[in-house]
Each structure stands twice: as structure tokens, then as C-alpha cells.
Amino acid sequence: MTSNVTKTSSSHSAEAAQATLVLASSSPRRQELIAKLGLPVIVRPSDADETTPAGWSPATIVEELSVRKAKAVAEAADPSELKGSAPLTIVVGSDTIVALDGEAMGKPKDKADAEAMLARLQGRSHEVYTGVTLLEIGTGQAVTRHNVTKVRMRTLTAEQIRRYVETGEPMDKAGAYGIQGGGALLVEGIDGDFYSVMGLPVSLVAEMLEPFGIALP
């Protein structure tokens, strides 16, 4: 199990940290994005069950999975192990899916599945849903929200899709593309939060931290 502690960013380093964030994720994208908040971060990937019953809406799926990820890490951890020098310790759980006509797409099972997903997404718009849960260790105070961002993908041939899937990039990503990587070439435009598509809506997280008494930036 990974455990990294990222130091506060230079803009905040003169002040004592207001909270330690525990990122309940194995996603390197989320590790990169959470650093933008400028708070110390501990990384604890969650082993939460990510299966959901048929019929759940995309918003319910991402919110519920973000709750499960945050709870799994909060319950497994020895609180003293997570306690930094900051007065608060807050677990951050997050989940991202792509929704096309209200139907959820997670990560592709294999290359054929990735090609099938991209064949459906090309030439039209879809929504990316990202759910976030903040859970304070000790008090159990929790808040869950989600962001929806619209992504328009350009028209792609089967050959272009095949070449992109061959790069391997789609395999660990919802909807089989990474907007921050080679997938940038597939995206015509977005309406919403780029960071949410990448896996963590950092401005929403900053807003969600306010009820915990944490003022950012």
C-alpha cells in the first residue's frame, strides 16, 4: 500500500497547514490534481467494492462510489497513522464515469471494449460525472457532491480509434480516453471543469472544504 506525503505548496508553506488530506485513490491523475489545493496529502488507495446495481443514475453511481472509497479508507486506517501536524484530517474519495444518453460507461474491459466505447462517443457529446466525498476522521462529518462536464468528441474513423486504443492510454480511464493525454486530440470542446474530466474537480473540492473551516486559496 502506497503512502506518500506531499509537502504544502510554496504559496502556503509559511502558514501552518489547516488540514491533512488523505486521498483515497490509486489514480496518479488524482494525486497530481489534489496537490493544487496546497495542503499536505497522504495517499491511501481504497479497496472499496465498485459494483453498482443496474438502474442507478450516473450521479448516484459517482456519489455513492466516492462515499464507499472514502469510508473504506477511513475505516481501515489507524487514525493515529493518518494524523499529521494539522488540526483536521479529511479523507477524499472520488469516482469518475462517462454517461452517454444517461447510460454509464466505466473503464473498458479490454481493447475491443475500448474501441466499442469510442465508436459510440465519437462525433457527439457526452457527460463526464465525477463524485467527491470529504470525510473527517474523528468527527465523521461528511459531505458528498458531484460535477457534470459536457465533452464534445470529434468525428473519428475506425482506424483512428484503433490507433488511439493501440497506445494503451484508454485502458484505465472511464469512457476509454484521457483528455489530459493523447485523448486531447479526440476532444473538440468541453463545457465545464477540465480537472473534473481528469478525475478530480479541484475547485469543487475547495468549496466543499469551506464547511470544515478551511479557507482556500
Ligand SMILES: Cc1cn([C@H]2C[C@H](O)[C@@H](COP(=O)(O)OP(=O)(O)OP(=O)(O)O)O2)c(=O)[nH]c1=O
Ligand atoms: C474521462 C477521463 C477519465 N479519466 C480517469 C479518471 C479516473 O482515474 C478514471 C476513472 O476511474 P475511477 O474508478 O474513477 O478511478 P480509478 O480506478 O482510476 O482510481 P481510484 O478508484 O483508486 O480513485 O478515469 C482520465 O484520466 N481522463 C479522462 O479524460
